[in-house]
Amino acid sequence: GENVEQHPSTLSVQEGDSAVIKCTYSDSASNYFPWYKQELGKRPQLIIDIRSNVGEKKDQRIAVTLNKTAKHFSLHITETQPEDSAVYFCAANPGTASKLTFGTGTRLQVTL
Amino acid sequence: GAVVSQHPSWVICKSGTSVKIECRSLDFQATTMFWYRQFPKQSLMLMATSNEGSKATYEQGVEKDKFLINHASLTLSTLTVTSAHPEDSSFYICSARESSGGKNIQYFGAGTRLSVL
Numbered sequence: 001g002e003n004v005e006q007h008p009s010t011l012s013v014q015e016g017d018s019a020v021i022k023c024t025y026s027d028s029a030s031n032y033f034p035w036y037k038q039e040l041g042k043r044p045q046l047i048i049d050i051r052s053n054v055g056e057k058k059d060q061r062i063a064v065t066l067n068k069t070a071k072h073f074s075l076h077i078t079e080t081q082p083e084d085s086a087v088y089f090c091a092a093n094p095g096t097a098s099k100l101t102f103g104t105g106t107r108l109q110v111t112l
Numbered sequence: 113g114a115v116v117s118q119h120p121s122w123v124i125c126k127s128g129t130s131v132k133i134e135c136r137s138l139d140f141q142a143t144t145m146f147w148y149r150q151f152p153k154q155s156l157m158l159m160a161t162s163n164e165g166s167k168a169t170y171e172q173g174v175e176k177d178k179f180l181i182n183h184a185s186l187t188l189s190t191l192t193v194t195s196a197h198p199e200d201s202s203f204y205i206c207s208a209r210e211s212s213g214g215k216n217i218q219y220f221g222a223g224t225r226l227s228v229l
Contacts, residue, residue, distance in 0.1 A: 032216055034217070034218070036220075042222070043205065043220040043221060043222045043223060044156070044205075044220045045220070046217060046218075046219070049217070089155060089156065093216060098144050098161070098209055098211070098216065099146060099158055099161050100146075100158070100218060101158070102155050102156045102158075103155065104154070104155045105154070105155050107153075
């Protein structure tokens, strides 16, 4: 089955700096890669996603890049703000199934 | 985005009792829903895939007789933890898959914190 690895497990940045979280996947058939943000005690919320026919996608301060050859994808947050502090999960969806395999999560702390 | 409602948000029960958790998609139909378990400061571990009108598909290591799943309508899936024991205490969270218009997005419920005494 699919295996998704995520790094780093924790990340601390100063407000205004950029943050990058990286994930790798194992199943070359995976074709959909969402990113979820989970604030403490709350539900995971989809913040951005990318499909395998696209190499990059941007939404304001958030961008995701995908390298199918290397089987890795990354989340980029620019101009970080304290409200960006949360746990971020990457996930991959194998083309043959609807389920998602999640990474282990990255705890992002944006300090003033 | 779409809304998924999960109830109850918190439940405390005695060991040996059964607990039912409901997951509803409020503004879309979901032929597929998912049940996850999340331990503190850990990732989402998929327990099972709930399919409307058919049996659930359980992940390896998940006891299907322990965690009963019913998906009787396009907007409701239930997870029943049978004969709960303290080791079943956890955060259970559901998601519903919106697949209309070529989408393949999972929207999550707010989760249920189960404490078994």
